[in-house]
Amino acid sequence: MLLYVATALYILIGGFIVIRLLLNGMRPTKTLAWLFAIFTIPVGGIFLYLMLGRNRRKNKLFKLKHTPKVASYIAKAIHQYSPITKKEFEEHHKIISLITKNSYFAPCTGNDVKLLKNGEATFRAIFDALKSAEHFIHLEYYIFEEGKLTTDLFNLFQKKIKEGVTVKILYDGIGSMSLSKKYIRQLQNIGVEIHKFLPIKFGKFLSSINYRNHRKIIVIDGKTAFTGGINVSDKYIKGDTDLGVWYDIHLQLKGPVVQSLQAIFAMDWYMVSKEDSILDTSCFYTYKKENGSTVQIVHSGPDSDFSATQQMYFSMINEAKEYIYITNPYIIPGESILDALKVASMSGVDVRILLSEKSDNVIVKWCIRSYFEGLLQAGVKIYLFPEGFIHSKTIVVDTTISSVGTTNLDIRSFEQNYEVNAVIYDDTFALALKDDFLKDIKNSTQLDFNTFMQRPWSQKLKEGFAKIFSPVL
Template identity: 30%
Template sequence: MVRLLDRGRRSLLRGIFSRTTVIILLLVLQLYVIAATYIWFVNYRLHIQIFGGIIASISVLYLFNSRMDSTAKLTWMLFVIPFPILGGLFLLYTKIDWGYNGMKRQIKDNITKTIPYLHQNSNVLTELKTSHSTAYNLANYLSFGDNHFPVYKNSQATYFPSGEEKFAELKKQLRQAKQYIFLEYFIIDEGIMWGEILSILEQKVAEGVEVRVMYDGMIEMTTLSFDYSKRLKKLGIEAKAFAPLSPFLSTYYNYRDHRKIVVIDGEVAFTGGINLADEYINEIERFGHWKDTGIMIKGQAVDTFTILFLQMWGAIEDTTEVKKYLGNHEEKLTTDGFILPYADSPLDDDKVGENVYIDILNQARDYVHIMSPYLILDSEMAHALQFAAERGVDVKLIMPGIPDKVVPYYLAKTYYKPLIESGVQIFEYTPGFVHAKVFVADDTKATVGTINLDYRSLYHHFECAAYLYHSSEIAKIERDFQRTLDQCQQVTKQSLKELSLSAKAVGTIVKTIAPLL
């Protein structure tokens, strides 16, 4: 009994004096100082009213002339007009990216350095232009400005309809690594999945293979300890947390690394929705059965994923010796289509992920079938979905039947009615949670990656995906969609009416701040 009490006391003390507790307390203190300053200003009402009017006018002028989505502009108006000083200063605070500018400069510098290593084969581009004009136009866009994402032919894709299948192949490929292994994930959680992978990585380090692991710094508050990168380094694994939490208020908390990338020897790459945690392979049950997807790329298209990893690694540590990590690609792979890996970044005003989705919808003739865990749409994305359906395109959307987050789930339902009225068919996966991010259209094109249909993915996160055109794997993706559809229940206007009053109220209220979620 005494031992149990002593152990409990030690656990309590560790919790009180942990880094997490200190960070939370310091953040609360800063919020208190901001609130107290605002209250102090309120005592000088006349001066404040004049100052507030000036701030509100400047903020409104800025919003009207910015490239921000119209829905986001309206959301900011709801803050700025009733609370001109607090809302205006908060807008200024978010736009100057205080605490994040150094990282932005570093990443942009890394992108500039690495772009020359992404070579576009002119013959591939010519073939695309001659035979497939619409796909060529998209490829042209993805090589415009700072994007520089080549389209490849000497490459192969393999689609995985579940986390379990991807996990089995990932272990197989990791065991075959000879030179290096790069892993970049939003979430890593200790358990069966990560335990087996970590065991393989330790073995590979012993064989002389270079291993790098990068994970988003936000998970240090949830699944990993603050010293986890040091623990991995003791095993010989280079490890970094992207944008780790600190005790200072900063806009960089808003920009998370949501990518899931594995690169092995520059010859094999993986991406998709699957993180390194046991729910993704249904070893534990969270929100029912977990439906997710992934894709493996072999050949020249792997170069893009290699560069993407090095660009993000360079946000923490200078990227050097890029060339030695690119694959030789001497083996000519049998390919039956085009592969175009691409990424999205919050560092610019170009919504690459959303533009690819909209292009698929706008170019579709027969069908567009979609799987997404969340639905928080801006006006452009909502219009593209509705316009495609109104043109007679079969637009089907599979959403979770059991949500992982209740508020976004109710918020998503506020978009259902206008979509259904335009002819979009919406289904919910009754066995559990859908975490897949898939678009497939007309048996000719598909994209599989990390990009959700919500503001966070489309505006604030670092994301990635692989676009397939005339690949045999597209038929496999569509078959998986149809199998998943068989386990779904269609959402109707009547079922929306039957939602509880509280669910409707939460969705309606939260929709006013949807771009900030």
């Protein structure tokens, strides 16, 4: 009798999920895959769907950005900008309009943008800026990992708090799992305000585990900000035993664009702390400088109406007339980006992708390689960097537009993570990023299509198996 009841209940729950799948309007292939999992994997299929398959964008479980209070705050942040003329950026008006509609923030002029290569240069600049803080320090990181860096940060925070500086830290519940309670208590004892983003709790385990805050943001006094691919971890300074040195790109920003990153931090802080005092203009700084780079911030998450960072990549790829140079550690692009890269290459655009030969995950490694054959066949040039691990997330197009940020070229970043990128409309910066890319590929191995096609069938089998997991990697 108990078996019949359990079976009936399972069918009832499965039927309810089927209805949700149909109403949510997922891609047919994705819907079919989840239906197959639910009805062929007893119990486990339903749990997998609840953890990994639910469409947060449709469910709107987080409605933070739609509240009047947040809408008013965003409007105030936008008013901090220097105006730009449509004529000045006619070439990129489509992507500018796209990002503005998706992420609220229009591009602003009068910014100083500094390209920071790798951990030593990045943390040297970060610590110099932190030492100059007079009012507040806001940090938001996916990985906040104990080591020499966090010890140095603790000592610096202790000094700055005694000077009257407010320090707020937001860290991800999964990415920073290794962060000890002892270190957190030490920070709290000296006056640091610290919160965990989407902590793993028993009652919310299924609804939150798959949605992570992958952003890396520092804002100091509303004057200086940092963002990019580098986390707070010693592996960016001295490497690790498995992959060696981690290579990455970060940005130091000064100017009105800092207000966009401050607004993103404030919304994330409000989301986890419920403290609405962060939603005011006291953290904004008024800029009067007119000359400088034009920068636009794009951010997205599972609660966004659309995948803003994915659409940013798609638009940049489609705008290209001469070349597209991409550095990214995780090339699991999904159908739209994959097709856009192929179409661009087959249309005569020089499309090049740089990533590491090594990987920090064996399944991810073979999943990434499963896309190589199609890309190479379409004429895309793929380069594997042999030393260390490249963690940069950059794209530069036609020496006119570029982007540096936290977004990987994979489905997880596009659909499930909270991400942020800076889009820079500046020829000089784009040229510097292009030159850096060309230097890196000189030390890399270019894949040959014919040679790659002769790889052992065992590798093809690994690629095919790993590709099954592409939606959740």
